Amino acid sequence: MFDGKLKIHGNNILSTIADLSGFDCGNIRINNYFKNQAKKNTEKHISNASVFFNDSNDFIGFYSLSAANVEIKGVYDYKKFEDIPGSNSYLSSVVTYPALKIDCFAVDKNFQNQKYGMQMMFKIFVSAYLLSLTANIAITSIVLDAVDEATEFYEDLGFEYIHHDYIPGLSDKASPMMIRMDKVEAIIMKMNLDFPESFSDWLS
Numbered sequence: 001m002f003d004g005k006l007k008i009h010g011n012n013i014l015s016t017i018a019d020l021s022g023f024d025c026g027n028i029r030i031n032n033y034f035k036n037q038a039k040k041n042t043e044k045h046i047s048n049a050s051v052f053f054n055d056s057n058d059f060i061g062f063y064s065l066s067a068a069n070v071e072i073k074g075v076y077d078y079k080k081f082e083d084i085p086g087s088n089s090y091l092s093s094v095v096t097y098p099a100l101k102i103d104c105f106a107v108d109k110n111f112q113n114q115k116y117g118m119q120m121m122f123k124i125f126v127s128a129y130l131l132s133l134t135a136n137i138a139i140t141s142i143v144l145d146a147v148d149e150a151t152e153f154y155e156d157l158g159f160e161y162i163h164h165d166y167i168p169g170l171s172d173k174a175s176p177m178m179i180r181m182d183k184v185e186a187i188i189m190k191m192n193l194d195f196p197e198s199f200s201d202w203l204s
Contacts, residue, residue: 025106061107068101102144145174
């Protein structure tokens, strides 16, 4: 699984695809976001979108990332952060930690179930790890709100539910999920990646 091979390449959405109308991941809300909002959000630095292609230059998918906080809202969340200073203060005050937010993540239907989504997520893992090294920015976790049909995919990659016990069949309601950065780092170490001299190649 962790063979260190990232075969897809990514680019900022602003300079890559002129026509966004052909994308279809099977989720109407995400399709509409990509076609109507992703470019605008990237222009305003609200949530930067990257688009991805395979070796044949087929457009396979995209994700949008932004800075965020993860909040400890109860015992369910506290158990996942109990080793971090101040996490038990949630009973008397709002406790938040810095995080990276995956605002949107999708693979076109033509390329689903071909491990492209896994490779895109590993790209996020590596980028978050290198960002913490090169910019000395603290990130405790990567968080997202998963649509019901994608929760198993994220679980397989190491994400856990936060804020509530997961109840199957939530319809269009998203399920908050997270993965701790120490787990991300452990995954990266298992991948045995051969990092280039210039980290910018990985952060592009």
